[in-house]
Amino acid sequence: AQSVTQLGSHVSVSEGALVLLRCNYSSSVPPYLFWYVQYPNQGLQLLLKYTTGATLVKGINGFEAEFKKSETSFHLTKPSAHMSDAAEYFCAVTRPSGTGRRALTFGSGTRLQVQP
């Protein structure tokens, strides 16, 4: 079974400050990990993903995340917050499969507020 825990349902930062959104996962096999962003009344947009290889992955809009197996973490960061980053962020996990796809297991989300 897999699970995702996002610490902090609400995070508030000042414009230009570092953004750090935390995600810890539980998986019995090496996972595939994703971060999605959701703007109000919209669907989810993929920010970045980790499957194999380099543990530091870069995504869109200046975001990046680092897979740390020893800490079972996949925290999302951005060096300098922009007002347009205000949204809900979801961490998700799935298991690799050679025979078929698997659904995503999502965390409960973190709402990011950016103060001017």
Add this chain to the structure above:
Amino acid sequence: NAGVMQNPRHLVRRRGQEARLRCSPMKGHSHVYWYRQLPEEGLKFMVYLQKENIIDESGMPKERFSAEFPKEGPSILRIQQVVRGDSAAYFCASSPNGTGSFSNQPQHFGDGTRLSIL
């Protein structure tokens, strides 16, 4: 727009009525997933379908809910005899065709259908 298309965007039903939610996957995608998002919560998996087949319905409530993905046309999520607790946003996602270990291909999401039960 070649993205995942869901309709309607908003749907209002009275208790006891039926709700039908439609999802057209991205062009070239034949894998469809349905998720439900309750207020202030993350998305919860409901069902995974390929054309004419239900692959995994472990997240679907046992009663009143059904899903299909016919050979032609969109995927349909049907909720019969709706109750207030069915009020939620329902999201559809699709992913590409392929063989081998392809679960690393990200799912692409539609904008969702917001279902309100009066």
